[in-house]
Amino acid sequence: MESTPVAKMNFGKSLLVPSVQELAKQHLTNIPARYVRPEQESPVTYAGASVPVIDIQKLVSGDSMDSELQKLHSACQQWGFLQVINHGVTPSILEDFKREVIDLFKLPMEEKKKLWQQEDSFEGFGNSFVVSEEQKLDWNDMFGIMTLPLRIRKVDLFQKLPSNLRGIIEAYSNEIKSLAMIIVCQLAKALRIDENEMRELFSDGVQSIRMNYYPPCPEPHKTIGFSPHSDADALTILFQLDETEGLQVRKDDIWVPIKPLPNALIVNIGDMMEVNNNFS
Structure with a gap:
């Protein structure tokens, strides 16, 4: 694994864009042209299929370990997405995090400006992967922040966060890291890779949190x-704050909506991971 000095690490940047949340407050009847996607075709969706569900407790202990491991391998290979239940992340931490994220996006604009993106970084309020002034924009606002390892944190941004949110990010990021390590080690087992090698590879891995907010839209059929996209990382673990079936997964050229299960987390196997047919 290549080691890069932290001072030279570049996690991406984005051109500064307006707040969609503030646009939505203007009670527009038409969305600005930059958000209109004329090329966006109505996707072919199929609600009859569902993303596999993996029980983490069964995966790590008990009589069902082998069958659950085979389910995990198949889910990663055939879908690249799964929902995990009995994952060990403390329910109260999820509830606290949900509350704090909602409150973060309720901050007045003057307070948000103190947490806005800088031109050299994706961290803060804004959006990501905006590289030109002509680029079409998504109808969402996001807040991004690097969380682990501690040495890569932007301390000045972290210290500006509401104190309750700072505390819950500490707890949430550590529990999500523990879950991620369980998943990658189980994948190692399925792929006949040494678990210690996989643990060493990811134990000091980079973790970031992206919080997304999707305001009401007056013309939802014209935008997205x-x-x-696909995620360029090893794993994305998604905590959905409500039961809206907004997330869709493309499988066999069909978009399948994910119905979030209560207290479940959604896992996306990123581009850095490749799961093959070696399981038997």
Whole structure:
């Protein structure tokens, strides 16, 4: 694994864009042209399929370990997405984090400006991957922040966060890291890779949190909340704050909506991971 000095690490940057949340407050009847996606075709969706569900407790202990491991391997290979239940992340931490994220996006604009993106970084309020003034924009606002390892944190931004949010980010990021390590080690087992090697590879891995807010839209058929994409990381663990079936997964050229299960987390196997047919 290549080691890069932290001072030279570049986690991406984005051109500064207006707040969609503030646009939505203007009670527009038409969305600005930059958000209109004339090329956006209505996707072919299929609600009859569902993303696999993996029980983490069964995966790590008990009589069902082997069958649950095979389910995990198949889910990663065939879908690249799964929902995990009995994942060990403390329910009260999820509830506290949900409350603090909602409150973060309720901050007055004057307070948000203190947490806005700088031109050299994606961290803070704004959006990501905006590289030109002509680029079409997604109908969402986001807040991004690097969380682990501690040495990569932007301390000045972190200290500006509401104190309750700072505390819950500490707890949430550590529990999510523990869950991620369980998943990658189980994948190592399925792929016949040494678990210690996988643990060493990811134990000091980079973790970031992106919080997304999707304001009401007067013309939802003309725009999109988040452009179709794949994640360039190893794992994305998604905590959905409500039961809206907004997330869709593309499988066999069909978009399948994910119905979030109560207290479940959604896992996306990123581009850095490749799961093959070696399981038997």
